[in-house]
Amino acid sequence: MDSVVDTWWRTHDRSEGTNPTLAGRGLTSPLAGRGSGELRIALVVPPYFDVPPQAYGGVEAVVADLADALVARGHRVWVIGAGRPGTKARFVPVWERTIPERLGEPMPEALHAALTRRAVLDLARTEGLDVVHDHTMAGPLNAPVYSHYGLTTLATVHGPVNGDLHTFYSALGSSVWLVAISERQRELAPGLNWIATVHNALNPRTWPVRAEKKDYALFLGRFHPDKAPHLALEAAHAAGIPLVLAGKCAEAVEKEYFNREVVPRLGPADRVVGVADAEAKRHLLAGARCLLFPVRWEEPFGMVMIEAMACGTPVVALRGGAVPEVVRDGVTGFICDRPEQLASAVRRVSTIDPYACRRHVERHFAVDLLGARYEAAYRAAIARTARTTVESILGSEHRLEAGRRSAKAGAGTTKIAAVGRRTGAGAARRGTADWSRQRQRQSSVGAPSIVHATRPPASAGGGKLTAEPRG
Numbered sequence: 001m002d003s004v005v006d007t008w009w010r011t012h013d014r015s016e017g018t019n020p021t022l023a024g025r026g027l028t029s030p031l032a033g034r035g036s037g038e039l040r041i042a043l044v045v046p047p048y049f050d051v052p053p054q055a056y057g058g059v060e061a062v063v064a065d066l067a068d069a070l071v072a073r074g075h076r077v078w079v080i081g082a083g084r085p086g087t088k089a090r091f092v093p094v095w096e097r098t099i100p101e102r103l104g105e106p107m108p109e110a111l112h113a114a115l116t117r118r119a120v121l122d123l124a125r126t127e128g129l130d131v132v133h134d135h136t137m138a139g140p141l142n143a144p145v146y147s148h149y150g151l152t153t154l155a156t157v158h159g160p161v162n163g164d165l166h167t168f169y170s171a172l173g174s175s176v177w178l179v180a181i182s183e184r185q186r187e188l189a190p191g192l193n194w195i196a197t198v199h200n201a202l203n204p205r206t207w208p209v210r211a212e213k214k215d216y217a218l219f220l221g222r223f224h225p226d227k228a229p230h231l232a233l234e235a236a237h238a239a240g241i242p243l244v245l246a247g248k249c250a251e252a253v254e255k256e257y258f259n260r261e262v263v264p265r266l267g268p269a270d271r272v273v274g275v276a277d278a279e280a281k282r283h284l285l286a287g288a289r290c291l292l293f294p295v296r297w298e299e300p301f302g303m304v305m306i307e308a309m310a311c312g313t314p315v316v317a318l319r320g321g322a323v324p325e326v327v328r329d330g331v332t333g334f335i336c337d338r339p340e341q342l343a344s345a346v347r348r349v350s351t352i353d354p355y356a357c358r359r360h361v362e363r364h365f366a367v368d369l370l371g372a373r374y375e376a377a378y379r380a381a382i383a384r385t386a387r388t389t390v391e392s393i394l395g396s397e398h399r400l401e402a403g404r405r406s407a408k409a410g411a412g413t414t415k416i417a418a419v420g421r422r423t424g425a426g427a428a429r430r431g432t433a434d435w436s437r438q439r440q441r442q443s444s445v446g447a448p449s450i451v452h453a454t455r456p457p458a459s460a461g462g463g464k465l466t467a468e469p470r471g
Contacts, residue, residue, distance in 0.1 A: 021066035027238040039075045044116050044134040047082035047095045048103045050460025056248050058303040062200050080119045094470035113138040131378045143175040152385045161189040178382040181301040182322035196377035200301050201370035210286040211354045216242050218288035223249040223258040230261040231294035235342035246276040286311040289350040293317035310361045312354030316345045332357045
């Protein structure tokens with residue numbers, strides 16, 4: 001049996017522009033969900049790197065592939081960020097340039113949220129939007145404003161969901177639909193407002209696969225205790241193979257860790273190359289005997305793992321976070337439970353078929369899947385937002401009707417009270433007249449002086465005249 005909401009939704013006109021609230025704000029209504037056709041999507045990205053990035057920038061790489069995939073699926077897409085246009089989507093810059101030097105500062109996050117909000121609302125008024133898909137930290141705080149204008153907001157959680165970040169996403173409540181990038185990430189925070197889990201992906205055609213490997217292992221990532229490149233050095237040395245280290249070392253915690261843990265462990269055959277740009281990254285991954293990924297935290301996804309496998313390079317990793325979702329143990333690499341197991345796994349990587357690694361990415365982490373899965377998430381979020389809107393409308397209508405009934409009942413009570421007051425007043429007047437006439441009769445017949453008539457009755461039920469002795 002249909003619920004009240006289902007009945008309302010089935011019987012009301014859902015065509016564009018029929019929502020008077022949105023029409024009054026100069027916007028078209030997205031509540032129809034636009035069936036299975038074109039969606040109008042704003043992708044909001046951080047202001048630190050180009051989309052796609054020239055070097056470091058995992059989020060930007062994913063968004064670039066997503067934008068192209070959504071355009072290929074027939075949707076209208078805008079990328080709102082900084083830097084240069086680099087995708088098939090329309091680009092809306094809100095900064096004069098990218099600001100990588102300010103990564104980690106709080107003010108750029110707040111300012112970027114304000115700038116992108118203005119850009120989103122301008123697009124909503126001029127082009128029409130269905131979905132705002134935010135990939136920034138502070139951007140989801142704009143969701144209540146977007147909701148006021150009838151827009152659905154999703155945010156992909158690209159980082160961890162513990163501590164203050166869990167509190168932050170919890171505080172957003174139902175205003176934002178959250179997308180997890182791994183089942184493990186979602187499992188660690190079951191109470192958040194998740195709408196879907198969508199693994200990160202890439203375009204395999206842009207990654208070279210090579211079966212013949214060179215004699216080095218590779219670490220590619222941030223120089224941070226969570227990523228543990230010092231364990232990669234120890235494993236490579238124990239396996240008798242040099243290590244190439246490429247990654248970001250810009251923030252204070254990264255520099256301190258690098259000098260304390262990495263530098264003392266470097267051997268004469270090891271090589272530190274810094275941040276690798278897109279071309280250098282592909283060259284390093286395709287030539288490596290294996291990628292060492294000795295994470296010491298709940299890794300939300302690990303983009304570099306699928307990049308390595310796309311190049312036919314097996315992954316040797318410690319079990320943590322999403323690693324078991326990404327790597328097939330014994331097929332595309334090896335998953336170890338303890339750091340001392342890593343060296344043995346490195347020695348065995350020659351048993352892994354490079355093309356099995358490539359096929360695994362094509363089947364499970366290709367960009368076509370990314371576009372399809374996010375499209376499904378958008379439509380689910382639009383439908384749920386619409387349902388919530390209808391429930392709110394019905395709730396308001398029920399409250400208004402209850403208020404009207406209460407007011408009507410109150411008006412009836414007031415009318416009865418007024419009649420009662422008029423009736424009482426008339427009775428009081430009649431009682432006063434009777435008292436006056438009685439006094440006149442008593443005076444005309446010479447009533448005894450010992451009888452004293454007291455005050456007149458106050459109402460129709462005011463009693464009788466009483467007598468009392470005069471002193």
